[in-house]
Amino acid sequence: MSMAIVVAFLTSLFFISVSTLGNALSLNYYDQTCPDAELIVSKVVKDETTKDKTVPAALLRMHFHDCFIRGCDASVLLSSKGKNTAEKDGPPNVSLHAFYVIDNAKKEVEALCPGVVSCADILAFAARDAVVISGGPIWDVPKGRKDGRTSKASETIQMPAPTFNISQLQQSFSQRGLSMEDLVALSGGHTLGFSHCSSFQNRIHNFNSKHDIDPSMAPSFAGRLKSICPVNSQAKNAGTTMDPSSTTFDNTYYKLILQGKSLFSSDQALLTSPTTKTLVSKFATSKEAFSNAFVKSMIKMSSITGGQEVRKNCRVVN
Numbered sequence: 199m200s201m202a203i204v205v206a207f208l209t210s211l212f213f214i215s216v217s218t219l220g221n222a223l224s225l226n227y228y229d230q231t232c233p234d235a236e237l238i239v240s241k242v243v244k245d246e247t248t249k250d251k252t253v254p255a256a257l258l259r260m261h262f263h264d265c266f267i268r269g270c271d272a273s274v275l276l277s278s279k280g281k282n283t284a285e286k287d288g289p290p291n292v293s294l295h296a297f298y299v300i301d302n303a304k305k306e307v308e309a310l311c312p313g314v315v316s317c318a319d320i321l322a323f324a325a326r327d328a329v330v331i332s333g334g335p336i337w338d339v340p341k342g343r344k345d346g347r348t349s350k351a352s353e354t355i356q357m358p359a360p361t362f363n364i365s366q367l368q369q370s371f372s373q374r375g376l377s378m379e380d381l382v383a384l385s386g387g388h389t390l391g392f393s394h395c396s397s398f399q400n401r402i403h404n405f406n407s408k409h410d411i412d413p414s415m416a417p418s419f420a421g422r423l424k425s426i427c428p429v430n431s432q433a434k435n436a437g438t439t440m441d442p443s444s445t446t447f448d449n450t451y452y453k454l455i456l457q458g459k460s461l462f463s464s465d466q467a468l469l470t471s472p473t474t475k476t477l478v479s480k481f482a483t484s485k486e487a488f489s490n491a492f493v494k495s496m497i498k499m500s501s502i503t504g505g506q507e508v509r510k511n512c513r514v515v516n
């Protein structure tokens with residue numbers, strides 16, 4: 199190997215390690231600068247959940263949607279401005295809600311330590327708190343994310359859709375460094391919350407040329423969904439809870455998949471590859487196995503970074 203190649207190799211190694219170090223998150227990131235940040239966020243999430251039981255599901259999904267576009271950089275929190283339509287107003291995000299919870303938490307954190315804690319970190323804390331408050335596992339959130347300055351509705355086309363099959367899901371996750379195990383574990387987020395009819399309409403009316411209803415769906419379940427979501431219904435808010443215990447973070451979601459009672463094609467698709475099917479069965483049998491895998495995958499997903507600054511107001515760039 200020539201000297202020039204060795205030098206180029208060492209230089210690139212140096213840059214890779216410096217850039218990784220620069221973005222690395224740490225557990226003690228705010229120990230000196232804002233030690234009470236997480237406590238404040240937990241309290242706000244708790245108070246707001248007491249007033250509205252749908253808050254935890256909203257926060258967990260918000261964090262996922264943040265991380266999948268430009269990394270976890272709070273780009274999902276920015277408001278549209280002038281000619282720029284922000285992610286928030288992109289099709290998959292119009293059903294996100296409870297943004298005010300992050301605003302309230304940010305306001306309280308800013309009062310104590312101005313300009314220190316990023317909106318992206320506050321959202322990551324809030325997503326963890328949402329899981330804990332719903333009876334799920336607890337974990338330490340690595341911190342030090344920065345907030346981004348770009349948010350484009352057009353980029354939300356990169357979100358996985360509920361009609362995706364297993365190879366589309368795999369591709370969407372692997373593009374972000376996430377594995378099939380991450381896909382199965384994180385899909386367990388669907389133990390919380392609500393879905394509008396439009397998200398599973400494809401499965402219950404005109405599924406394909408042979409079947410009106412998706413044959414992988416239990417007929418009794420399909421019948422119930424059809425009565426909630428009739429063809430051409432104009433009811434904007436119609437829909438159903440993701441699972442019967444939709445405010446409890448448990449492994450019911452996986453049991454339902456095995457019974458053909460999951461809502462989305464993307465949920466049911468987890469049975470169509472041997473690796474993911476085995477994991478669905480494992481998580482359906484063991485809440486503990488699910489909890490451990492979920493924590494591991496949440497930390498992985500929420501470590502996809504991307505931002506540059508610590509925003510003062512989560513809705514606008516500095």
Ligand code: HEM
Nearest residue numbers: 255256259262293358359360384387391392393394397464
């Ligand atoms: C694997 C790909 C995924 C797809 C295709 C997907 C799709 C969807 C769709 C279509 C809805 C319903 C939206 C509506 O109709 O209002 C939804 C809701 C939800 N998703 Fe996912 N999702 C995925 C992964 C995740 C992940 C990774 C998480 C979190 C770890 C998550 C958490 C949630 C939650 C909590 C809700 C309920 C939100 C609420 O009640 O406000 N999802 N998802």
